[in-house]
Amino acid sequence: MKIKQSGAAIGLVAVGALLLSACGSDNNTGAQGTSSSMANLSVECGGKATLSAEGSSAQKNAMDIFAKDFQAKCQGQKIAYTKSGSGKGISQFTAKQIDFGGTDSPLSKEKGEVDKAAQRCEGNPAWNLPLVFGPVALAYNVPNLNNLVLNGELAAKVFSGQITKWNDPAIAAANPGASLPDKKIVVIYRSDESGTTENFQTYLKTAAPQAWTKGGGKKFTGGVGEGKESSDGVSSATKSTDGAITYVEWSFAKNAKLGIAKVDTGAGAVELTSASAAKAIDGAQVKGTGNDLVLDLNSIYGTKAAGAYPLLLATYEVVCSKGYDADTAKALKAFLTVAANASASELEAAGYVALPETFKKKLTTAVSAIA
Missing domain, CATH: 3.40.190.10 (Periplasmic binding protein-like II)
Structure with missing residues (x-):
């Protein structure tokens, strides 16, 4: 690395x-x-x-x-x-x-x-x-959809309300052969200020600047969906809502047994694992000097490396x-x-x-x- x-x-x-x-x-x-x-x-x-x-x-x-x-x-x-x-x-x-x-x-x-x-x-x-x-997971609850692939542009459009159905042609094109339901996408987001939200929106802005024009920060700015407080709150709400999708720390997605989307940065779909999260860090920039180790996460979120999962907090x-x-x-x-x-x-x-x-x-x- x-x-x-x-x-x-x-x-x-x-x-x-x-x-x-x-x-x-x-x-x-x-x-x-x-x-x-x-x-x-x-x-x-x-x-x-x-x-x-x-x-x-x-x-x-x-x-x-x-x-x-x-x-x-x-x-x-x-x-x-x-x-x-x-x-x-x-x-x-x-x-x-x-x-x-x-x-x-x-x-x-x-x-x-x-x-x-x-x-x-x-x-x-x-x-x-x-x-x-x-790692931050794109976690979802769609019964019988076990192999969902998204990319930065699709995620940006879903979380800003430009894509509203699971069987949208753009999602279908990224998931050939998948059985996508004619069902409303319910976005679940953090209602409280959150570093997870800030990093997720930075990822969207970096990976899909034309699709994500909503800005950033610790408050969710997508303008759609249902807000829930804390990581527990969004994972629980996604678990209980058919058709829901959220962004949440990996451990919460795993504990709630939610589906976790693979992410395609342009070099193929990548499953979230320790190895793929590590791969995304290859080539990342450190902006700090000396012992002040400030990271440039934009170089992670914008990675095109094969096998790299880019969403990392x-x-x-x-x-x-x-x-x-x-x-x-x-x-x-x-x-x-x-x-x-x-x-x-x-x-x-x-x-x-x-x-x-x-x-x-x-x-x-x-x-x-x-x-």
Whole structure:
């Protein structure tokens, strides 16, 4: 995989087994709830007993995995993570109420978040560290339709009301031989502000700029459908509504046993899997400099690579590069190192994609530089 940052190639997402993290003391090796591979990786535990964090709900299930590993490997230490939304995560971080913030979008200079974060960090820049990657599914409920293919243009037209029937000729052309019902398409969207909505609309704008003219942001702007709050809400509504379609994190679509559309970026239909999500990250651009690892997701959403599933949500941990007290810095570095080495199989079961060794090294280099 090739991620470009100042001419250097780094990887982002991978499948396959990964090393699990561990804290380095002999007392922690083989702690209950950890694997032998985690015990073989040294992490310097210690410092603050309880870290505090808040923000993105999209990464909450991954945070639960990280918290379990951290508590098992760094005995006597834990993290308290509150899912309250990306905006709250950033505001609580800049107000110095938490140790780090979780967000679906990096700090915004235009909104003054970069300057506020630097002030919170004692005059030092804050870094955006992408730690959690989760695919977004185009999930649907159409009985006996088990192999639906959509592309960016079709998705844009469905979610803006330009296509209203499942047997529309445009959908039929992308699904030759499929039994498409003469049934109304019911769009289900997030009624609350959501990073998932923001990323989905960015995908539509990138993949089908002529078909999606509705704008973007964390509020759904398609102008059609029924709004439901939270990922649970849209997946439940889709499950109970014949003919419904939504966009939702992979884990919610799987848990609700919804149909998941394959996506054709121009090189053939691609099923959503860990491998296809990883493939979409090949060639993605990193816009940040140094240890500020801000991603250019447009280069993912617009991919034409064969076998690549382009709809991916990346969430960041916003941390101070410097400015922490020694105990907080030590504990934060231990936690983030543990999190970066989380189990690939556990993350996949929760609907996420694990970090590969190449990007993990880049991330842990940044983590090690926190002071």
